[in-house]
Amino acid sequence: MGREARQPQSRVALAVTVALVIALAGAGTIGWRWYNYVTAGDTPYDEVGIEVNRRLPEPLRSWGCQRIRERFPRAVPPYGCQPGQV
Numbered sequence: 001m002g003r004e005a006r007q008p009q010s011r012v013a014l015a016v017t018v019a020l021v022i023a024l025a026g027a028g029t030i031g032w033r034w035y036n037y038v039t040a041g042d043t044p045y046d047e048v049g050i051e052v053n054r055r056l057p058e059p060l061r062s063w064g065c066q067r068i069r070e071r072f073p074r075a076v077p078p079y080g081c082q083p084g085q086v
Contacts, residue, residue: 033049034049034052034053034064037049037052039071041071044068044071044077053065053080064081065081068081
């Protein structure tokens with residue numbers, strides 16, 4: 001079996017690949033942080049969780065707010081989960 005020579009990637013392709021990997025890792029980290037906030041956070045007033053939840057599209061935001069209300073029924077809803085906010 002002969003060894004086939006692989007052509008090196010161009011610098012542009014490598015830069016694009018690295019940028020995509022970084023973007024996916026960032027989105028995954030932020031997504032996990034938000035999911036952990038709405039499903040298992042210690043408090044409904046986590047600043048990072050509130051800000052991420054506030055900036056999400058309406059369907060995800062309403063799902064997150066619903067989970068927070070279920071987990072903390074006596075707490076005042078955080079910013080972005082009250083009517084008229086966002």
